[in-house]
Amino acid sequence: MTGQQIFLSYSLEDGRTARQVVQAIEQKGWPISWERLAEPDVITTLAMREALSLADCVVVLWSRDSIRSAEILDEARYGRASGILVQAAIDDAPIPMPFLLDEPTMLTDEWSVASLVRNVDRVLREGGARPVDEKDVPTIPEELTRETLSRAETHADEGELEQAIAIYERWAELKPDDMAAVRRLGDLYLSADRNHAAAARYAEVAEHYARSGFASLSVETYQRIVELAPEKSAYGARLEELQRLRQSERDRPSSVMSGVMFSVAAPLYVAAGDAFSLDLWAHAEKDLAKVADRVASPAPETGLSSSGSAVEARLHIDGLDVVRPEQAMSWLDGLGRSRFDVTTKPDTASGGRAGVVSIHSSGLQLARVRFLVQIGAVTQGLEIIPSRQERHRRAYACFAPEDRVRVRERIEAFEKMSPGVDVFLEAPELRAEADGLSQFLEMISSVDMFYLFWSRESVASSDIEREWRYALRLRGIDFIDAIALDPPEVAPPPPELATLHDGNWRAGHEIAARPLAPPRIEPAP
Numbered sequence: 001m002t003g004q005q006i007f008l009s010y011s012l013e014d015g016r017t018a019r020q021v022v023q024a025i026e027q028k029g030w031p032i033s034w035e036r037l038a039e040p041d042v043i044t045t046l047a048m049r050e051a052l053s054l055a056d057c058v059v060v061l062w063s064r065d066s067i068r069s070a071e072i073l074d075e076a077r078y079g080r081a082s083g084i085l086v087q088a089a090i091d092d093a094p095i096p097m098p099f100l101l102d103e104p105t106m107l108t109d110e111w112s113v114a115s116l117v118r119n120v121d122r123v124l125r126e127g128g129a130r131p132v133d134e135k136d137v138p139t140i141p142e143e144l145t146r147e148t149l150s151r152a153e154t155h156a157d158e159g160e161l162e163q164a165i166a167i168y169e170r171w172a173e174l175k176p177d178d179m180a181a182v183r184r185l186g187d188l189y190l191s192a193d194r195n196h197a198a199a200a201r202y203a204e205v206a207e208h209y210a211r212s213g214f215a216s217l218s219v220e221t222y223q224r225i226v227e228l229a230p231e232k233s234a235y236g237a238r239l240e241e242l243q244r245l246r247q248s249e250r251d252r253p254s255s256v257m258s259g260v261m262f263s264v265a266a267p268l269y270v271a272a273g274d275a276f277s278l279d280l281w282a283h284a285e286k287d288l289a290k291v292a293d294r295v296a297s298p299a300p301e302t303g304l305s306s307s308g309s310a311v312e313a314r315l316h317i318d319g320l321d322v323v324r325p326e327q328a329m330s331w332l333d334g335l336g337r338s339r340f341d342v343t344t345k346p347d348t349a350s351g352g353r354a355g356v357v358s359i360h361s362s363g364l365q366l367a368r369v370r371f372l373v374q375i376g377a378v379t380q381g382l383e384i385i386p387s388r389q390e391r392h393r394r395a396y397a398c399f400a401p402e403d404r405v406r407v408r409e410r411i412e413a414f415e416k417m418s419p420g421v422d423v424f425l426e427a428p429e430l431r432a433e434a435d436g437l438s439q440f441l442e443m444i445s446s447v448d449m450f451y452l453f454w455s456r457e458s459v460a461s462s463d464i465e466r467e468w469r470y471a472l473r474l475r476g477i478d479f480i481d482a483i484a485l486d487p488p489e490v491a492p493p494p495p496e497l498a499t500l501h502d503g504n505w506r507a508g509h510e511i512a513a514r515p516l517a518p519p520r521i522e523p524a525p
Contacts, residue, residue, distance in 0.1 A: 064093040089106050169185065186199075290333075291384065361413075369390070372386070
């Protein structure tokens with residue numbers, strides 16, 4: 001093992017413990033790179049990166065300080081991806097997932113340091129997870145495309161699993177949020193009889209589910225992981241934790257997200273036959289008084305800008321006519337506003353009229369505001385009227401695999417605008433699994449909104465029909481937000497969904513066909 005290099009990753013605050021580890025490693029005759037500076041210059045940074053790339057073993061010391069270091073997290077990810085990571089915990093700090101799954105050594109005394117050194121020796125002897133010679137690994141371009149993954153699948157079909165794994169590992173390194181690719185990487189490791197590597201990749205997928213609020217899918221995935229690596233106690237502990245979380249989510253009513261809130265300004269009473277204006281305001285909670293002042297004392301409408309606005313509002317009031325039911329949001333002094341003109345007929349009966357404003361970003365609904373307008377004897381002035389806000393926290397994207405690119409572009413733009421909304425995008429992969437049916441039915445039951453991407457391909461899909469019919473039966477028409485990717489002549493809507501888009505799917509397609517606006521929910525400069 002002469003010439004093998006070790007890289008030590010640690011926080012400067014843990015220098016005393018780091019020196020003890022270095023002394024124990026140097027006693028074995030292994031060269032180790034461990035010098036760190038509080039403010040490294042360019043040359044030092046490049047030298048550290050080179051030392052990391054040449055390392056045959058990466059040792060990470062976790063502590064309350066190191067878990068907050070982006071640099072140390074990057075070094076740990078590199079070691080884990082290369083199969084050469086050895087970890088140790090200095091204190092009781094919560095070790096980031098998925099590193100916790102590898103059960104770090106607790107450094108409490110000289111015996112635990114000796115255990116750490118034995119783990120280093122094991123990694124050096126096994127040589128990490130690099131079973132393929134570099135000459136056998138296909139060239140992988142920096143700018144990866146889906147054709148690159150097609151090449152990987154060709155390798156897999158021909159039994160060249162390690163070549164396929166190498167490509168997918170590179171893809172996962174550059175695109176860590178592509179959970180479909182990470183899941184496929186786990187499948188390839190499993191086919192290669194590398195159960196521990198498969199379990200580690202599946203754990204990343206399971207944690208993605210957990211972060212996105214889909215506890216049930218995370219539990220299902222961890223159950224599979226525990227079967228693959230039963231000796232890893234951390235997997236079992238995480239499974240139990242997620243099972244408790246799933247039960248608590250079932251017992252807890254959903255709550256409204258914090259952040260931007262919406263208020264409705266309209267006459268509380270409107271006389272039959274009169275026209276009136278209705279404003280939807282977007283503002284921080286602390287600015288509600290400012291909105292009330294604007295409503296009570298309207299200022300000249302100068303400086304308002306809707307250019308580049310990524311937010312649109314759509315208004316519907318039972319039995320009343322909205323002149324232009326869709327309006328972009330304009331911004332001034334940190335407040336957003338959409339104004340609607342509404343008319344009533346002379347024979348409109350007195351009483352309450354239910355109204356709803358749906359708020360959309362990148363064509364997807366992110367919230368709804370419900371209110372009542374009363375038809376009475378006289379029309380009153382604008383005021384903030386009682387309303388109920390519904391913010392969506394989780395959503396299910398139903399789409400055909402052929403539409404993945406169009407859907408992903410829209411979802412990515414939407415999530416930049418609405419980071420508090422988690423959208424499940426892996427329905428096509430889930431449908432292909434043997435137990436996918438029960439999983440996605442439970443998934444649909446757990447979300448706040450069902451995004452149906454309607455196209456020529458989705459019209460012909462029995463899977464998509466089954467999903468939207470289940471969603472419709474489960475929660476009704478208001479649960480479904482249809483995005484008309486293709487015009488109705490190409491993708492006619494089913495009769496059960498014809499009332500969406502106020503019955504005008506042509507207008508719905510025109511909305512979906514607009515260029516995606518830059519994500520912005522703030523006033524124009």
